[in-house]
Structures are given as structure tokens and as C-alpha cells.
Amino acid sequence: MVRRFSDPVEVRVGVPEQPEAFIWRGRLYVVRQVLSQWRERRAWWRDALDAEEATVRPGAAIAVAAREQRVWRVEASPGWSFAPGVYDLAHDESAPRDRWSLIRVAD
Template identity: 40%
Template sequence: MARRIGEAVAVRLAQDVTSGAGAGVAPASFIWRDRVYVVREVLGYWRERQAWWNAPAVRAAAVGEDLPMAVGAEGQALKVAVDHEREVWRVEARGPRTVGAGVYDISRETTRGTDGEGWRLLAVAD
């Protein structure tokens, strides 16, 4: 039985990953609800299509507003891209004071960097 979570988590990334064709850098650990979970094994990796029609840029364009803007490193205005995919990692991880490891699905928006930003805990398998 899996519980849907959908909460933001802080992630520390591994340096080297060989878990499938095209796989990015996997999570090494994550912090969820002020507890550190150490990843013991990557069980799977995939990309999911997002509900692109819910993106703020698409909603703004649908009602005739300008696209949301971001500020670049030199202060110039940048248009915000609409991303249609996210990466999902299924990992086996062990939390503090737990007897066994659990299975967690962690996602990262592909528009974010790989520096630990934009990560969410999607589900926990009981």
C-alpha cells in the first residue's frame, strides 16, 4: 500500500550513478519532516509527463496575460519556460530509529537545477 505525500524535501545527491540509460544523478539522502533518510538503493528511475495545462505560464497565456518573468543573473528579464516532465526516483531508504528500510518515490522538476532544489516526496510504500 502506498501513501501519496506530495511534500517538499531537501535532497543531497550522489556523485556517481549507473541506474539505467539516461539516468541523472540519484539522491543519496533526503530530509523529510526534519528527519534524515539515507538511500540504500535506487530501485527505479523514470520521467513522467506533467499536467502542462496547469503551469502558471499556460494559465496566464490562456487569459491573455503576459508570461511570468524571472530575473537573470545580470538583471535582465527572462521568460519562464513551461516544462512538461519530471524525473522520478524510486529508492529504498532508511530513516532514523527504523528497523527496516522503506520505499520512497522522489521527484525533481527538470527545469530546476540538480543542486537539491525542486524535489518532492511523492509517495511512501508501507
């Protein structure tokens, strides 16, 4: 079963620019293995719904629709004694700050 989220996470990135660990809901998860990596378009409708009228500029919707995020599918666990799970971490490279989020968890 796959559950969807859009929770912000803090991610520690290693030398080949891959996630090594992340903090989700106050708990540290150690990445045991990177399973896959790809790019996907962001959910532009979420950005449109979350946008404040004061920050929306003409033509901004086109730029938002074209934004992509890099997704990493990792096997991780909150400790070596716990069974690992599969997590999808999204990195929004177009955000002004280094923004990561957890978007899917597979049980």
C-alpha cells in the first residue's frame, strides 16, 4: 500500500548528491539504499491553491506549471533494529530555499 504525503523534511545529502538521511516528524531516518531517481512535474494545482493573491503575478501560473522536482526513492529506517521502508523524497530545485518533502511511503 502506498500513502501520499506532502510533509516537509530535512535531508542530509552525500557526496554524489544523494540523500543519506532525513528527519520526518521529529525522527531521524537513515537511508540504507537509493532505489531509483527521476524527475516529475510538480502538482501545479497545489501551488495555485496555496498562492496568496498578493504574490500572484500575471504569467506566473505558466512558470509554476513548468516546474519540476527531482524524486529519490530510498529504502530507509529509523534505526538498524527497525525494518526498512520505501520512501519517496522530492527536492524542489526551483524553490528559493533548499526545499525537500516526503511525498510517498510504501508499506
